[in-house]
Amino acid sequence: MNASISIIYYKFRTNKSGAHPLMLRIIKNRKTNYQSLGIYIHPDHWDFKKNKPKKNCPNGIAIQRLITEKIKEYTDKAIDLEIEKKDFTGKTLIDKVNTPVKRMNVNDLFLQEIAQLKKEGRIRYAECHDYVYKSLLKFNKHLDIYFSEIDVQWLRRYETWLRGEGNSENTIGIKFRTLRTMYNIAIREGYVKAEFYPFKDYKVSKLHENTPKRA
Incomplete structure (x- = not known):
């Protein structure tokens, strides 16, 4: 230091x-x-x-x-x-x-980001975030948790649950990329320490499947 x-x-x-x-x-x-x-x-x-x-x-x-x-x-x-x-x-x-740091849980940050995207006229992005928000809510029953609680084990449980719900590989990938984006926002705004970032070990890039080309 x-x-x-x-x-x-x-x-x-x-x-x-x-x-x-x-x-x-x-x-x-x-x-x-x-x-x-x-x-x-x-x-x-x-x-x-x-x-x-x-x-x-x-x-x-x-x-x-x-x-x-x-x-x-x-x-x-x-x-x-x-x-x-x-x-x-x-x-x-x-x-x-x-200066007291405002604590922001997953639920509130998602809703804040969705509202901001709508305000900016980025409706498709807002809908995508809302889609992932509702998926997370259904999986975890509530989102009154902090981002530091979302670790590699949590992500693996979410992935297993999504597969059990019949989600395709690409759909799972979209949801995890959105969640990763939200985690990066939480780090940038100081709501979670960078040392807790789980996506260093949990690779979202694996969640991809090749779509057959159309003639």
Whole structure:
């Protein structure tokens, strides 16, 4: 990870009682950003050598736990962004950690995409998505699930079910390509991490049959 994340005792700001704030320091591409933890500690209660609260610090154990959790939270988010090959700055990292990510399940994202396609006048695509949406709903009984729950085993069960319903190879392929498109949208919008992407192992390209040419 090429970002440095640490806690500092920020002496350049002081409150009326003479205490200083704890700041999360993020160094990325030689630029430094700070994020306050909302905690002020008097110098008498801070161990400057060990960079942590002293034993006599009021609520010292809780403060140290918060420090550990915050460093982990920012470090994990930075690692996620690097895995997804998304560049970021210290400021954007702070924004991503502090901006709640809207959770979107499969049901809601499908309905949102269908409505958007209709709005754009792409009626055939909207109908195709609606066709797949209803198929998934019939298979799984409900779509109140997140995309991270759709793994290789889930896809194989869906494929087996489609064959049992009498779907042709090409029809199955169309449904899986549409589902793959929706999964890519979910990744792009941040509703699921790229590491959960099941189509690296489950190959949709196998779902194809040659149609005899007409004379």
